[in-house]
Amino acid sequence: MxxxxxxxxxxxxxxxxxxxxxxxxxxxxxxxxxxxxxxxxxxxxxxxxxxxxxxxxxxxxxxxxxxxxxxxxxxxxxxxxxxxGLVAKNPRDALWTHQLQLTIADLVAEAHDVHHPVGIGAYYEDQKDEALRRAEEFRTQRIPKFLGYFERVLAGNPRGTGHLVGARLSYADLSLFHTVEGLRYAFPRTLDRLAPRLPHVLALAEAVARRPRISAYLASDRRLPLDENGIFRHYPELDP
Structure with a gap:
């Protein structure tokens, strides 16, 4: 198909x-x-x-x-x-994967709302004061809470495989990889500070980037660069 x-x-x-x-x-x-x-x-x-x-x-x-x-x-x-082939056949594991994906969606929505805390239709410059306030909470509380959760999930996987679910890569692993990439772009200082507390999360992101098909994709012109028009935006004043 x-x-x-x-x-x-x-x-x-x-x-x-x-x-x-x-x-x-x-x-x-x-x-x-x-x-x-x-x-x-x-x-x-x-x-x-x-x-x-x-x-x-x-x-x-x-x-x-x-x-x-x-x-x-x-x-x-x-x-x-x-x-x-990106989810387990076991229904319990498949549902767990879906649950993790929905949690990633929550994190992504909060990342977006940092630079548009008042309204999606207004420019960032029109809500900058509110964004500064929202960013402080996101940096100090929400990013550590979300990524700390995924760190616990990875560390607690009984298979000990470095994946979120079971022994094999799932679509949730791929999504967590892109979320980490996005946060690294938007909040590099924050991610650097949190890095010692997130060994499993960062190891997963690195492992996904090395996978042959993903590596080829990242090096291709199909991979669109992150910029200030998308979900993850880097405004230095939001990541002091």
Missing amino acids: RYELFYWPDIPGRGEFVRLALEEGGADYVDVGNDPEAGGLPAVEALLGEDGGARPPFAPPVLRAGSQVIAQVAAILQFLGPRL
Whole structure:
């Protein structure tokens, strides 16, 4: 099957969590928003409108697999996991993987809200004072709490494999990798300070980056750079 990923062009955003799974799974896919021949941005906008059918998606990322249209990162990865060998067959482990993915989604949402604490439609410069206040809590309380949680999960895995679930890589591992990459970009000083407390989390991120398919993807032009238009944004004043 050829998968179609619909996401805004030129930014990794939440679409990156899906791209990583497709890349690691060796899937045949097209990144529609970044491929003018596949329709580019107009095709993404069309799917969010009348082309969305009777069950239209609210926002990207959206995955089209044949006649199925799936939105929301966690739902997309729950769908792709068994098809790409990125989730355990055991139902309990599969549900645990989904739970971890939803927790990552919570962290990603909080990371976004640091630079847009008042409203998504307003510029960062229009809510900078509020962002400074929000960033302090995020740096000192929320990042340590979230990453500390994943550190405990990794350390507590009875298989002792360096993965979040069981003995093999899952889509949750890939998502945690990208989250760490995003936080390193947006809050490098904070991540440096926390590093001694997160050996398992950082080891997982490094291991994922070394995987052959992921390494090839990271070195390719398909990998979109992080910048100040996406979820993870680096404003030095927010990470003193």
